[in-house]
Amino acid sequence: MKIKIGLLGYGKTGRVVAQNLRSDKRFALVFVAKNKVTKPDEFDFVVKSKEFIGELVNRFEPDVVVDLTTPDAVMLNINTLPEKTSYIIATTGFTDVQINKIKEYDHLKVLYAANISDGINVVIKACELLNQIWNHADVEIVEQHFKDKKDSPSSTAKKIAKAFNRKVPIHSIRAGGIVGIHEIILATNNQKITLKHESFNKDVFAEGVKRAAIWLMNKECGFYEIDEVYHY
Numbered sequence: 001m002k003i004k005i006g007l008l009g010y011g012k013t014g015r016v017v018a019q020n021l022r023s024d025k026r027f028a029l030v031f032v033a034k035n036k037v038t039k040p041d042e043f044d045f046v047v048k049s050k051e052f053i054g055e056l057v058n059r060f061e062p063d064v065v066v067d068l069t070t071p072d073a074v075m076l077n078i079n080t081l082p083e084k085t086s087y088i089i090a091t092t093g094f095t096d097v098q099i100n101k102i103k104e105y106d107h108l109k110v111l112y113a114a115n116i117s118d119g120i121n122v123v124i125k126a127c128e129l130l131n132q133i134w135n136h137a138d139v140e141i142v143e144q145h146f147k148d149k150k151d152s153p154s155s156t157a158k159k160i161a162k163a164f165n166r167k168v169p170i171h172s173i174r175a176g177g178i179v180g181i182h183e184i185i186l187a188t189n190n191q192k193i194t195l196k197h198e199s200f201n202k203d204v205f206a207e208g209v210k211r212a213a214i215w216l217m218n219k220e221c222g223f224y225e226i227d228e229v230y231h232y
């Protein structure tokens, strides 16, 4: 049985995720909801929708809905989802108030993924360990992304910073077409450890979406975060 995915958002990342899902026999992309349809495109099942996400879910019965839109769109989309919908929020840039509001939707299975690439989640686990066994080091994060990225610092950098129980300055660079680089520097007076994660392309997000979807499908209703998918 294929895992049925409904995708909200068909921008730079949504397009890559859609193509990746279509080329994987384990998955069926049952709908793609766009904000506006300006011209015909290669997906004949693209649906023009903003207000009717709940109707789409009832009609196509996806196992998991994946959101790659905007924070404001998520706050609307989440209202329309039927009970027990598995909903992966890979959209980023939320305020704390918005995240707290999302947590109130306890009739859904919500998985919030500030960064859904598996390498980043492994790096966060490594940072948690470093925090425990090298807790006297200074820690700083340098993150680099493409110049039009809306949020700065990246939600991923903020999430990495939370792995440490001390203040972690974040330095953001926005330039050209950099997909995403996160560098974590830990230094004492005499030595330095650097962890660096670099995404080569946006397929890392598709791979993460698939892993997260398989994990979320059989969970109870509630709010989950991506680090729960990765444990050691």
Ligand SMILES: NC(=O)c1ccc[n+]([C@@H]2O[C@H](COP(=O)([O-])OP(=O)(O)OC[C@H]3O[C@@H](n4cnc5c(N)ncnc54)[C@H](OP(=O)(O)O)[C@@H]3O)[C@@H](O)[C@H]2O)c1
Pocket: 008, 009, 010, 011, 012, 013, 014, 033, 034, 035, 036, 049, 050, 067, 068, 069, 070, 071, 073, 089, 090, 091, 092, 093, 113, 114, 115, 116, 117, 205
């Ligand atoms: N968690 C992760 O690992 C991860 C990875 C990559 C990206 N992201 C996040 O995912 C989001 C999308 O990224 P992106 O690079 O694809 O940005 P993007 O190119 O700006 O795409 C966003 C898309 O969402 C569409 N949209 C807006 N409101 C919508 C709605 N109500 N229903 C359906 N579609 C709607 C927009 O359509 P219009 O242009 O027509 O308004 C646009 O095509 C961002 O928040 C980004 O930070 C997260």
